[in-house]
Amino acid sequence: MTSAQTIQKISIPSNDHFTRTLAEIILLEYKDELPDLNQICIFLPNAQAVQQMRISLTNVAQQTLLGGFIGSHAQWLNENINPTDFSRKHLNESARQLLLIEALKQHSDLFSIENHWQICDSLLELFDELNLSQHQWLSDSTPVWIENLQKAYQTEQNLIHLNQEAKIIQTLWQAWQQQLKALNLQDDTGALKQQLLFAIPDHMHNKHFYIIGMEQFTALELAWCDKLSQVAKVTHVTQKNETQLLQDIYSQEKDFYQRIQAYKNTNGTCFLDNIKLYDAQSAEQETQAVDLKIRMSLLKGNSNIAVVTENRKLARRLRALLERADVNIQDTAGWALATTSSATVLERWLECIEQDFAYQPLLDLLKSPFFCDANDFDNHLNLVYRFEQDIVLHENIANDLKRFKNGIKNRAERLNLKNRSTSEQLLLLLNKLETASSELTALFKSDQLCTPEVWISHFIKSIKELGIYQQFSSDIAGQRVQEELDKLSYAHHAANPIMSWLDLRTWIGSTLEREQFKPQSQLSAVKIMNMQQAQYCQFDTLIIAGANMKSFPGSASQHPFFNQSVRQALQLKNWHQKKENNFYQFQQLLLAANDVLITWQAEKNGEWMQVSPWVSSLQDFSKHSFNLSLRDNHLDILLNKLNPVTDRSRELINNITTVSQAHPSIKPGLIPAEYSASRHQRLIDCPYKFFAADALKLKPLEQISLELLKSEYGEKVHSILHAFHQQCDNMPAPFNEPLTYNNKANALTHIEDLSRQIFNTQAEDSIQHRGWFERWMLTAESYIDWQIQRQIDWNIYKLEEPEENTLSPETKLVGRLDRIDKQGNELSIIDYKTGGTAKQSDIDLAENIQLTSYAALMDDVCNVIYLKLDKGETKQAGALEGDALSDLKVDVLKRLETVISEIRESQPLPSWGDSQACGYCDMSGLCRKQMWEVAD
Numbered sequence: 001m002t003s004a005q006t007i008q009k010i011s012i013p014s015n016d017h018f019t020r021t022l023a024e025i026i027l028l029e030y031k032d033e034l035p036d037l038n039q040i041c042i043f044l045p046n047a048q049a050v051q052q053m054r055i056s057l058t059n060v061a062q063q064t065l066l067g068g069f070i071g072s073h074a075q076w077l078n079e080n081i082n083p084t085d086f087s088r089k090h091l092n093e094s095a096r097q098l099l100l101i102e103a104l105k106q107h108s109d110l111f112s113i114e115n116h117w118q119i120c121d122s123l124l125e126l127f128d129e130l131n132l133s134q135h136q137w138l139s140d141s142t143p144v145w146i147e148n149l150q151k152a153y154q155t156e157q158n159l160i161h162l163n164q165e166a167k168i169i170q171t172l173w174q175a176w177q178q179q180l181k182a183l184n185l186q187d188d189t190g191a192l193k194q195q196l197l198f199a200i201p202d203h204m205h206n207k208h209f210y211i212i213g214m215e216q217f218t219a220l221e222l223a224w225c226d227k228l229s230q231v232a233k234v235t236h237v238t239q240k241n242e243t244q245l246l247q248d249i250y251s252q253e254k255d256f257y258q259r260i261q262a263y264k265n266t267n268g269t270c271f272l273d274n275i276k277l278y279d280a281q282s283a284e285q286e287t288q289a290v291d292l293k294i295r296m297s298l299l300k301g302n303s304n305i306a307v308v309t310e311n312r313k314l315a316r317r318l319r320a321l322l323e324r325a326d327v328n329i330q331d332t333a334g335w336a337l338a339t340t341s342s343a344t345v346l347e348r349w350l351e352c353i354e355q356d357f358a359y360q361p362l363l364d365l366l367k368s369p370f371f372c373d374a375n376d377f378d379n380h381l382n383l384v385y386r387f388e389q390d391i392v393l394h395e396n397i398a399n400d401l402k403r404f405k406n407g408i409k410n411r412a413e414r415l416n417l418k419n420r421s422t423s424e425q426l427l428l429l430l431n432k433l434e435t436a437s438s439e440l441t442a443l444f445k446s447d448q449l450c451t452p453e454v455w456i457s458h459f460i461k462s463i464k465e466l467g468i469y470q471q472f473s474s475d476i477a478g479q480r481v482q483e484e485l486d487k488l489s490y491a492h493h494a495a496n497p498i499m500s501w502l503d504l505r506t507w508i509g510s511t512l513e514r515e516q517f518k519p520q521s522q523l524s525a526v527k528i529m530n531m532q533q534a535q536y537c538q539f540d541t542l543i544i545a546g547a548n549m550k551s552f553p554g555s556a557s558q559h560p561f562f563n564q565s566v567r568q569a570l571q572l573k574n575w576h577q578k579k580e581n582n583f584y585q586f587q588q589l590l591l592a593a594n595d596v597l598i599t600w601q602a603e604k605n606g607e608w609m610q611v612s613p614w615v616s617s618l619q620d621f622s623k624h625s626f627n628l629s630l631r632d633n634h635l636d637i638l639l640n641k642l643n644p645v646t647d648r649s650r651e652l653i654n655n656i657t658t659v660s661q662a663h664p665s666i667k668p669g670l671i672p673a674e675y676s677a678s679r680h681q682r683l684i685d686c687p688y689k690f691f692a693a694d695a696l697k698l699k700p701l702e703q704i705s706l707e708l709l710k711s712e713y714g715e716k717v718h719s720i721l722h723a724f725h726q727q728c729d730n731m732p733a734p735f736n737e738p739l740t741y742n743n744k745a746n747a748l749t750h751i752e753d754l755s756r757q758i759f760n761t762q763a764e765d766s767i768q769h770r771g772w773f774e775r776w777m778l779t780a781e782s783y784i785d786w787q788i789q790r791q792i793d794w795n796i797y798k799l800e801e802p803e804e805n806t807l808s809p810e811t812k813l814v815g816r817l818d819r820i821d822k823q824g825n826e827l828s829i830i831d832y833k834t835g836g837t838a839k840q841s842d843i844d845l846a847e848n849i850q851l852t853s854y855a856a857l858m859d860d861v862c863n864v865i866y867l868k869l870d871k872g873e874t875k876q877a878g879a880l881e882g883d884a885l886s887d888l889k890v891d892v893l894k895r896l897e898t899v900i901s902e903i904r905e906s907q908p909l910p911s912w913g914d915s916q917a918c919g920y921c922d923m924s925g926l927c928r929k930q931m932w933e934v935a936d
Helices: 018-029 047-061 073-080 093-106 113-131 142-153 160-182 188-197 202-206 219-228 244-249 256-261 270-274 283-299 312-324 341-354 359-367 374-394 401-414 421-446 452-466 468-474 476-493 501-514 564-569 575-590 613-626 633-642 647-655 677-685 687-695 710-725 744-761 767-790 840-844 850-855 882-904 929-935
Strands: 007-013 040-043 069-071 208-212 233-240 275-280 305-309 329-331 526-529 541-545 596-601 795-808 811-823 826-833 861-870 873-881
Touching: 007 018, 018 040, 018 047, 018 208, 040 073, 047 069, 069 073, 073 188, 093 113, 093 160, 093 476, 093 501, 113 160, 113 188, 113 501, 142 160, 142 564, 188 219, 219 233, 244 270, 244 613, 256 613, 270 275, 270 613, 275 283, 275 613, 275 633, 283 305, 283 312, 283 541, 283 596, 283 633, 305 312, 312 329, 312 526, 312 541, 341 359, 341 421, 341 452, 341 468, 341 476, 341 501, 359 374, 374 401, 374 421, 401 421, 421 452, 452 468, 452 476, 452 501, 468 476, 476 501, 541 575, 564 575, 575 613, 596 613, 677 687, 677 850, 677 882, 710 744, 710 767, 710 795, 710 811, 710 826, 744 767, 767 861, 767 873, 795 882, 811 850, 826 850, 840 873, 850 861, 850 873, 850 882, 861 882, 873 882
Parallel strands: 007 233, 040 069, 040 208, 208 233, 275 596, 305 526, 305 541, 329 526, 541 596, 826 861
Antiparallel strands: 795 811, 811 826, 861 873
16 A cells, blocks of 8 residues: 555645634544544644644634644654663763764864864764665665765766765764664664654554644655554645735746736735735834834734744844833744853853953953842942952953952052952952862863863863852753753763863854753743744734845755755755745745734845845735735834934924933932042032932943053052152062252162052053153152252151041041141141142132042141142142131031032032033033033
């Protein structure tokens, strides 16, 4: 009995509801057995169709049904076919890679070692296809392979490259099979093959199998269907396009003019009335269009909305938009595990090892939510922020844990910090990184070859010591990463070939890229899926998104073995077959809903992006046959209303409410308790700037510079003068002699030695840095001359001294004073300046309050001075003293206390709009002065 006689065929028109029609056929045939459907088995290729099939059977029967199987072919095999020799150990994909890599290394004459990983996955895919083929010559010798490949290549010539290809694949194929058998291992494809070859149980003879999607079966699966039909009733169910208009649109037998004549000037457009097209001008606009279409469909009461796309970037962006609007999404397609944040933190850790903890991967690692427990994450982020600002940016250190730690210590010593909790916490953090990475870093730097067991054990140990592995348990995607890491750690039981660091990176990367992550989500009205998952389904609204030529039909994937025509001849997966199947599925989708929207991105970076020819054919046929444009102009109008600043809706700008001057107030919990001179100055310059920078803590991030910043130059000059006059940790002894013109040369030599040490150890070696050193040395001599005169009346009392003055239980002034001199009971405060200084008039009028704030920190201060050290000169550049200082100090403190009191009473903090204060304001983007000034 032949297959044609034993396998029945049913064809359901594409414009019919597939699962409902099939349910009607089945229930009619078995109406006398209802509600018992135990004898029915329905194979469907995707979960969405399975779900719709169950619903259709229940709705058509209008009663509860019993028994029956509805699912995939593979599910049925796993539940019903259990060969007795399933004792062979299962070989997962990661272990398969190692086993094949080991085999490739044993046959190094076939490939260079550099190409092993490049061909590994391609070979495994080819082996799977060969395993499920019906070719009888796979176990034969090389000449037989050559003969069969010659037939596939349609040549009788004895080509060198053909012989080589046959030898390579035949050798590796047989070595692969022998290795699996010798190790008593079995991969997924081998298990499937064993199920397909196993005898079908006799109790299946009373079953009726409805098989959908048989055209996608491999040769071995088709043979199994034929074998099944010998003992049971088998019906092959297909979906056939019987819509004449659809056939004419895509016909290859007639030219375009002949096809449109039959419909020219007719009114009925059939299914084209249900289709709209939208060409977006950007990826974001396309996502917004799909988002808007979904919302409109939901408002109509639709509960079965599908977005079919092959563009995962668009799908993830759409998911974010809808979830922000509290629209639940069921993403049945998922995405590569490598794109999740849990996989990203592993990549950053590996980059840290490779790049000697370069600041970019290091900061990304430290900011990951998997690096720290959620309960302490805010404090951890604050610590990372200080590390980024104070060490990476300010100390200008780009990599190396030791340099980072030295930078922390140097900064703490240079600033003479009494409270070193932050620096100590940073050192603990870096010590944790150093300890966790020590073994893995040593392996990497040794450039030695190790087994996968050694590599992966050290890698997993390192992320466990960091706490990353444990944090994965609290995240769904993280749990999947844990599963894959556990598989990698077990994979060496199958094979343990020698690997390099690059091999490890490739192995981990390919695993995370290959494995898919599908978020757990409940059934919802909106589903995102690929074209395969939408086949045989019906929807209220269907959106085909990302319909560019790149996705529909796509392009042929490159195989290192066999070209496309040979693959077709050998009945292996090939581009021609895939393209035909995709085109068939696309046509079925056009009839899968009464409301269809097709979107694509028409432009990218000023370049035109080609739409799918399948879509352009729809538009062209509709336009020339029915004089009807399929473009969704209504959707375009709605999108323009969402984004009013366009050429088409310029008039809407007049209705936009203009921005007014900001007048915020501060909540009590956000009011600062400490006021440094710089914070005090911001409050005086502009209350809004104080609000944004100090209450909201929105100080902008600085840009990392490879050159020594001028502010750092100033700090280093401070450090030099500090070490010149007073003993500092890890620095030479100060110049203890009283300065005179006789020992001036010795003093200058001493200060030069100090300067070289500080500039060399605390700065990067560059031409710019050497320039700063030379600039300082031009000024150093003038400083010694100034100090010789200064010491006649004043003695140095304290250097780099932190001081504070409590004004009230809630408020205190704080500051670090560069230098305090003493004469009897009177004090003189000196602030070194290597850059610009305030005008004396601004100092006198309390517009610049740095000197006044410093004076308010201590009693008995008779004067405060800006000492300018730059361009070969050391001179006084601003000062307050005597009664003027006393009066100004009282007034400034009174003003500060009054302003703070008003802030606590929720008085507004307006933006002044002063041209001088606004000239260099970091908060101008929040204040938007230019906009409210124009509005006024």
